[in-house]
Every structure is written in structure tokens, then in C-alpha cells.
Amino acid sequence: MSTDRQIIHMDQDAFFVSVEVRKNSQLTGKPVIIGSLSDRGVVTSCSYEARKFGVHSAMPARLARQLCPHGIWIRGNMDEYSKASHEITEIIKQQVPLLEKASIDEHYIDMTGMDKHYGTLKCAKEIRANVIRETGLPISFGLSVNKTVSKMATNECKPNGELSVAKTGVQPFLNPLSIRKIPGLGEKTFIKLSDMGIRRIHTLSEVSPEYMTSILGKNGIWLLQKAKGIDESPVIPYHEAKTIGTQSTFHQDSIDVDTINHLLTSMVMELAFELRQNRKQTACITVTLRYSTFETVTKQAKVPYTALDRVLIVKTKELFKQLYQKRLLIRLVGVRLSDLVSGFEQIDLYSESEEQYSLCQAMDKIRRRFGPGSVKLASSIDLNL
Structure with a gap:
């Protein structure tokens, strides 16, 4: 499979919080935390303002309250979030040839072969503008040669941003990033590699395949390919x-x-x-x-x-x-x-x-x-x- 693909990754910014802000504009710019209202629960999502205090998803509610005592807690409404997700999918689906819904707030779009007819970057900008205009919800996108790099590009430009990484710029883009930024890299693997002095993608990309296999097995090769910006996984059509x-x-x-x-x-x-x-x-x-x-x-x-x-x-x-x-x-x-x-x-x-x-x-x-x-x-x- 050619690496000259054109893959767009679109991700809603703090999706559940954004839906709540759309309902109540007074929450704009506030440290909003969505999750259980009891101390025994956990954080499901939080605004970027709350993240500045160290709050993050899956964090115990008790700890989140300690870190962000003035946080505004909302139980959340899954029915509303699901409806908003379907709404966004329908908007994107009408404008692209191949769409994968990766999660409730993430989509991959394969625009390979369309660039000669209509600029992919221009198209991505228009899709993003349409979603924002029609739903009132913020969204970011990354555009690159495969799913891994486009997703990482999105993560680097959030919130409410756009980032295009051309084929020639993939390794320069990846090199300075922490290995923690690689999608799918778990906490245990991160700690193991960090203890070995492998903390940046640049360092990881220069490790030999044999050594990676010896310490992580088959996952070592998979991780090494990610560090080198290699990912041939296809965009899977949403209707399938x-x-x-x-x-x-x-x-x-x-x-x-x-x-x-x-x-x-x-x-x-x-x-x-x-x-x-x-x-x-x-x-x-x-x-x-x-x-x-x-x-x-x-x-x-x-x-x-x-x-x-x-x-x-x-x-x-x-x-x-x-x-x-x-x-x-x-x-x-x-x-x-x-x-x-x-x-x-x-x-x-x-x-x-x-x-x-x-x-x-x-x-x-x-x-x-x-x-x-x-x-x-x-x-x-x-x-x-």
C-alpha cells in the first residue's frame, strides 16, 4: 500500500464538555468536569480549563476535587452526546468518499486520489467549518499520509486547530515528540522504555528491530514502525x-x-x-x-x-x-x-x-x-x- 495517501483525522475537542457548553454558554471558559457526582466515581471528560489543574479522564473523582476544588461537576447525558455524535457523522459523510467512525468523537477520512481534483487541505478546512457552523461544536483535524500521523497531528493542534504534515515532514514532526504521544502505547511500555532512556520518538526510531523485538516481542516492531511514521492500516468504511x-x-x-x-x-x-x-x-x-x-x-x-x-x-x-x-x-x-x-x-x-x-x-x-x-x-x- 502506497504511503502517498491523504488521510484526515477529525476529533471533537473535549466533546462531552462542548455539548454541555452548547446548552449553557455560561460554562464557556470554566473548569467543567463530567463524571460521577460521588467521590467513589471517576472523571469521564473535562474542559481544557480543568486540565490546567491536572485533571484528566479516568481520574478518581476524589482526586479531581482536590486538584480543582472550584470545578463545575456535571453528571452528563449520554443520549445527548450520542445524538450529537450521529449529527456530526452525517455532516462529514455527505462530503467525503471514504469515512471511518473510530469512536464517538473521532473520524478518519481517506481522500487519496482526490487531491488532483480538489485540494485535500482545502476540503478538510471546509468540512471542519461545516461541522462548526451546523452544530456549534468545536473540532480539530490533522492531515497526513496515514492514520497514525494524522491522529498525532490532530492531538498536537488541539483545541480547535488544524495541522497538515506532508510526507517529507513526517519524521521531523515526530522526532521531538514524547513516545507517550504514540497512539496505543500503554503506560507500562512507556515506563519500561523511559527507564531505558528512550523518551523521545527520535530515539525510539533509531533502535534496531532486533532489540525492540527482544524487549517487547512483536509489539516492539509495531511500535518501531509507528515511531518511523509507518502505518498501512486502512480507513474502514463506516457503512461496513x-x-x-x-x-x-x-x-x-x-x-x-x-x-x-x-x-x-x-x-x-x-x-x-x-x-x-x-x-x-x-x-x-x-x-x-x-x-x-x-x-x-x-x-x-x-x-x-x-x-x-x-x-x-x-x-x-x-x-x-x-x-x-x-x-x-x-x-x-x-x-x-x-x-x-x-x-x-x-x-x-x-x-x-x-x-x-x-x-x-x-x-x-x-x-x-x-x-x-x-x-x-x-x-x-x-x-x-
């Missing part, structure tokens, strides 16, 4: 976003609604676990119902981005109740989750109570050790369909 689903055909056609609801609960829990394992959330649920007559009906609903069991179970049962109108025997039920995007923790740290989030974490830990079917809600056990 992966879906996950499951269905069950009964041994005997059934009319036992309670038992079917228990089965749906079990199915949703398995799908939600798969979402969290892949660090994804869903914004759309589809329930399928097949009667004994082989007539098949479906019903779909949008939900705020989530990967938590409770939200998905409640909505799935609502859809089943709306679907099951004929009171005929049922042959099959199915559940599908779609409109998947990355970033489970960012969304769900506050979309439900801390107890719900902690419960999911505890249950997932058991599942990873003993298998996906090792944990179930009491209501979903002993199904005899």
Missing part, C-alpha cells in the same frame, strides 16, 4: 461497521414469554461481554422473532452508546414486547448489535452507576478466567428451550 449478534432456534416452538425473556437476557449478556472485550460500544439493537409459521419480523432501536448489560437488556426486552403481537408459537429469537465504535471505558464510566460498571468489571474478570458462560444473571439460568 462490524455487527455482532446471536440467535437461538428452540427445540420445540414456545409461547413461554418469561422463559424467552430469560433467554434474551443471557444472549445480551454474552454480546455485551464481547463488546467490552473488544473495547467497543453499540448504538443500535435489533431483535428478530420467527414464528412457528416461519414468518420473520424484526424491530430495531437506537440507544445511547453503551456496552453495559443493563441498558441493553432493558431495551432488548422492550423490543421483544413490541414485536410479539400475534401470540403464536415462537420458533427463533435473535439479537444483533450494530453501529459499533471504539472506546468502552470513556462512555460507560458514567452512563450507569458506578455499581453497575464495577459489577461488569468483576463479572468480566471471572469470564476471562473461567469462560464466557461462567457468569449469568439468576434469571437467565436453567433454560429448557
Whole structure:
């Protein structure tokens, strides 16, 4: 794959905070913190003003209050943030040939081959201006030869900025940056490399592949390529976003609604676990119902981005109740989750109570050790369909 690609990365600036500021202009320029209102919770997002005090996402709320005692705390509204995200996606989608929605507030655009017809930088500026004009929300973009460099360019020009890094300028742009700026580099790897004196991308880029492999295995080569500005990962079309689903055909056609609801609960829990394992959330649920007559009906609903069991179970049962109108025997039920995007923790740290989030974490830990079917809600056990 050629490195002469034209990839735009667009990222909303402090997205959740920006949506709150759009509703209430008095929050402009204030240290706004979104997250749990209790000290046992965590910060989901915060304004740049709050970040000056050292506050950051995933920080314990108690510590954030100590660092920024005058911070304005908001519980947050996932439904509003999801609607704003869909709104932005639709605006961008209308103007580009190939779009990937990487998370609730990030998009990649592949404009390769379009530069000879219409300047890519000019196009990126117009898209950004359209989003700001039509939504009132700030957005930044980076333009470069691949996804990694364009994302890093965006991060360097935020908030509310634009940065283009040409092919010849990739290494000069990367060299002075901290290795911490490389997308996907975890805290443990950062500490390990820092202890070895590798703190800047320039230093990392000069390490031999053999040495990187010896200390980090295959991830060492991946990281070395990032440091050299190499990334051939494609922009994945948004309309081809992966879906996950499951269905069950009964041994005997059934009319036992309670038992079917228990089965749906079990199915949703398995799908939600798969979402969290892949660090994804869903914004759309589809329930399928097949009667004994082989007539098949479906019903779909949008939900705020989530990967938590409770939200998905409640909505799935609502859809089943709306679907099951004929009171005929049922042959099959199915559940599908779609409109998947990355970033489970960012969304769900506050979309439900801390107890719900902690419960999911505890249950997932058991599942990873003993298998996906090792944990179930009491209501979903002993199904005899």
C-alpha cells in the first residue's frame, strides 16, 4: 500500500464538555468536569480549563476535587452526546468518499486520489467549518499520509486547530515528540522504555528491530514502525461497521414469554461481554422473532452508546414486547448489535452507576478466567428451550 495517501483525522475537542457548553454558554471558559457526582466515581471528560489543574479522564473523582476544588461537576447525558455524535457523522459523510467512525468523537477520512481534483487541505478546512457552523461544536483535524500521523497531528493542534504534515515532514514532526504521544502505547511500555532512556520518538526510531523485538516481542516492531511514521492500516468504511449478534432456534416452538425473556437476557449478556472485550460500544439493537409459521419480523432501536448489560437488556426486552403481537408459537429469537465504535471505558464510566460498571468489571474478570458462560444473571439460568 502506497504511503502517498491523504488521510484526515477529525476529533471533537473535549466533546462531552462542548455539548454541555452548547446548552449553557455560561460554562464557556470554566473548569467543567463530567463524571460521577460521588467521590467513589471517576472523571469521564473535562474542559481544557480543568486540565490546567491536572485533571484528566479516568481520574478518581476524589482526586479531581482536590486538584480543582472550584470545578463545575456535571453528571452528563449520554443520549445527548450520542445524538450529537450521529449529527456530526452525517455532516462529514455527505462530503467525503471514504469515512471511518473510530469512536464517538473521532473520524478518519481517506481522500487519496482526490487531491488532483480538489485540494485535500482545502476540503478538510471546509468540512471542519461545516461541522462548526451546523452544530456549534468545536473540532480539530490533522492531515497526513496515514492514520497514525494524522491522529498525532490532530492531538498536537488541539483545541480547535488544524495541522497538515506532508510526507517529507513526517519524521521531523515526530522526532521531538514524547513516545507517550504514540497512539496505543500503554503506560507500562512507556515506563519500561523511559527507564531505558528512550523518551523521545527520535530515539525510539533509531533502535534496531532486533532489540525492540527482544524487549517487547512483536509489539516492539509495531511500535518501531509507528515511531518511523509507518502505518498501512486502512480507513474502514463506516457503512461496513462490524455487527455482532446471536440467535437461538428452540427445540420445540414456545409461547413461554418469561422463559424467552430469560433467554434474551443471557444472549445480551454474552454480546455485551464481547463488546467490552473488544473495547467497543453499540448504538443500535435489533431483535428478530420467527414464528412457528416461519414468518420473520424484526424491530430495531437506537440507544445511547453503551456496552453495559443493563441498558441493553432493558431495551432488548422492550423490543421483544413490541414485536410479539400475534401470540403464536415462537420458533427463533435473535439479537444483533450494530453501529459499533471504539472506546468502552470513556462512555460507560458514567452512563450507569458506578455499581453497575464495577459489577461488569468483576463479572468480566471471572469470564476471562473461567469462560464466557461462567457468569449469568439468576434469571437467565436453567433454560429448557
